[in-house]
Amino acid sequence: MESLSEFLNSYFLWRDPMIVGAVTGAICGFLGVYVVLRRIIFVSATLTQISSFGVALSFYLEGLGLAIFSSLIGPFALSLILTVLAAAFYALKRDFTHISREGVIAFGFLLASGGVIILGDRITKGSHDISTILFGSAVVVDPMDVYLIPSVAVLVFIIHFRYYKDFIFVSFDTESAKLFKYPVRRLNTLLLITVALVVAVATRALGALPVFALLALPALSSLYLTEKLNLVFLFSVIIGVLSAVLGYFFSFILSIPTGASIAVCASVFFILAVTWRQIRTSI
Amino acid sequence: MKNLIKLDNVAIGYEKEVFVDSINLSIECNQFWGVLGPNGSGKTTLLKTILNLISPVSGNIVFNNELVFGYVPQNEKFDPIFPISVYELVSMGRYSRVKPGSRISQTDKSLIEKSIESAGISHLKDRTFRSLSGGEKQRALLARAIAGEPNILVLDEPTASVDIKGEAQIMELVKNIQTESELAVLMVSHFLNTVSEFSDHIILVDKDNNIFQAGTKSEVLKKESLDKFFGLNLNLN
Numbered sequence: 001m002e003s004l005s006e007f008l009n010s011y012f013l014w015r016d017p018m019i020v021g022a023v024t025g026a027i028c029g030f031l032g033v034y035v036v037l038r039r040i041i042f043v044s045a046t047l048t049q050i051s052s053f054g055v056a057l058s059f060y061l062e063g064l065g066l067a068i069f070s071s072l073i074g075p076f077a078l079s080l081i082l083t084v085l086a087a088a089f090y091a092l093k094r095d096f097t098h099i100s101r102e103g104v105i106a107f108g109f110l111l112a113s114g115g116v117i118i119l120g121d122r123i124t125k126g127s128h129d130i131s132t133i134l135f136g137s138a139v140v141v142d143p144m145d146v147y148l149i150p151s152v153a154v155l156v157f158i159i160h161f162r163y164y165k166d167f168i169f170v171s172f173d174t175e176s177a178k179l180f181k182y183p184v185r186r187l188n189t190l191l192l193i194t195v196a197l198v199v200a201v202a203t204r205a206l207g208a209l210p211v212f213a214l215l216a217l218p219a220l221s222s223l224y225l226t227e228k229l230n231l232v233f234l235f236s237v238i239i240g241v242l243s244a245v246l247g248y249f250f251s252f253i254l255s256i257p258t259g260a261s262i263a264v265c266a267s268v269f270f271i272l273a274v275t276w277r278q279i280r281t282s283i
Numbered sequence: 284m285k286n287l288i289k290l291d292n293v294a295i296g297y298e299k300e301v302f303v304d305s306i307n308l309s310i311e312c313n314q315f316w317g318v319l320g321p322n323g324s325g326k327t328t329l330l331k332t333i334l335n336l337i338s339p340v341s342g343n344i345v346f347n348n349e350l351v352f353g354y355v356p357q358n359e360k361f362d363p364i365f366p367i368s369v370y371e372l373v374s375m376g377r378y379s380r381v382k383p384g385s386r387i388s389q390t391d392k393s394l395i396e397k398s399i400e401s402a403g404i405s406h407l408k409d410r411t412f413r414s415l416s417g418g419e420k421q422r423a424l425l426a427r428a429i430a431g432e433p434n435i436l437v438l439d440e441p442t443a444s445v446d447i448k449g450e451a452q453i454m455e456l457v458k459n460i461q462t463e464s465e466l467a468v469l470m471v472s473h474f475l476n477t478v479s480e481f482s483d484h485i486i487l488v489d490k491d492n493n494i495f496q497a498g499t500k501s502e503v504l505k506k507e508s509l510d511k512f513f514g515l516n517l518n519l520n
Binding site: 232 | 334335336352354356360361362364365366367368371374375378379381383384386387411414431
């Protein structure tokens with residue numbers, strides 16, 4: 001177990017992962033509000049798995065000696081393409097004839113999860129440990145991620161700032177949005193593509209488990225803390241940042257896996273929020 | 284009188300399944316239309332066809348170029364997970380005149396406030412929609428519908444979740460809004476008494492017996508046709 005002073009002295013080690021984690025916590029916390037309100041938490045889980053599958057597939061192809069292919073379509077690009085395609089599919093194809101939508105979501109989740117594990121077993125390069133892809137890496141992030149993830153976050157925030165009223169409208173009352181000639185399918189697709197974009201970049205950097213946790217738990221916690229929609233977004237961003245930062249901190253101090261640490265921190269915030277709500281309503 | 288919507292030999296239904304056909308109907312300014320029919324009779328399908336939310340199986344619907352709908356759906360359709368305030372809900376009614384990607388202006392905001400005031404719910408504007416009673420929800424939805432300055436108000440079972448007193452208050456409010464703003468109203472209801480009291484035109488629809496009858500109250504509310512329609516021996520006053 002490391003001491004706090006050792007942690008502070010190791011600033012150069014955790015600075016980059018902390019920046020990446022905090023920004024991911026903020027943007028996932030924000031998008032998570034839509035994910036929770038639209039009751040598509042398991043779409044986000046499926047997208048994180050598909051993103052992991054893209055990363056694992058890229059490493060697998062690299063291991064096969066397909067270097068040309070690998071340089072053309074790296075882990076990020078392949079993950080992004082597969083995740084965006086899946087998001088577009090879930091946004092556009094809403095009605096299935098013989099099975100429920102949940103069934104199709106579960107199918108995507110299980111296929112991608114199975115694929116990640118099989119490919120992980122076949123990846124020859126030791127550095128691409130499959131558990132890192134799934135559960136996150138503590139100490140090291142790609143230097144590119146320190147610029148890429150904040151850039152993606154800024155882009156997504158700009159899109160959401162411009163279309164905030166429209167995304168809320170189509171999420172809350174699709175029928176009236178259609179009546180007022182709003183481009184409902186295009187707005188739904190754009191919303192899910194922003195989720196897919198963040199999932200693709202964040203999963204490669206942090207792993208599937210923490211990204212899923214940051215998409216679901218901060219927003220769920222915020223819904224217990226306030227009855228005002230704009231504050232739900234604000235609290236969710238704050239809890240997302242705190243979960244990621246504290247997750248990294250405890251991971252470093254206690255030498256535990258980072259992804260799991262972030263997920264547990266987000267879960268603790270959720271438990272605190274539920275408890276606070278219980279106390280408030282019982283007074 | 285200005286024609287707002289004209290249905291010409293329309294068949295309603297889903298995909299290839301026709302519920303009711305040969306529908307001819309013309310809705311004009313200031314008219315109050317009540318739509319009556321048993322459960323599953325096709326009332327909501329007719330409503331959604333008129334709202335242009337679903338396409339007719341056949342026939343033509345002509346909409347006036349200046350037509351703006353104010354729509355009051357059944358309040359149970361909204362997911363209570365959303366912490367939407369009454370003010371935010373009413374704002375959405377204004378979106379009929381605010382393009383995607385644009386923000387609401389100060390003029391829009393004052394019209395939203397005015398709509399909230401007209402519906403008598405100024406004291407509720409900061410409350411969440413999900414926390415309101417059935418009658419309060421209907422008032423909030425009415426405020427939302429008029430915030431877009433519509434020329435036709437479409438109501439789907441507006442008194443379904445309120446008690447008798449609440450029903451009377453809601454209907455008085457609808458009537459006042461219609462009179463003040465010179466709107467057309469199209470209201471689906473289960474209640475013959477409510478429809479006959481407030482409507483000047485009535486539609487009877489029943490897909491199981493392929494019935495569609497539309498006209499003025501005196502043309503439609505005849506004992507023989509109502510007895511046949513409802514399968515009851517009614518006493519009309």
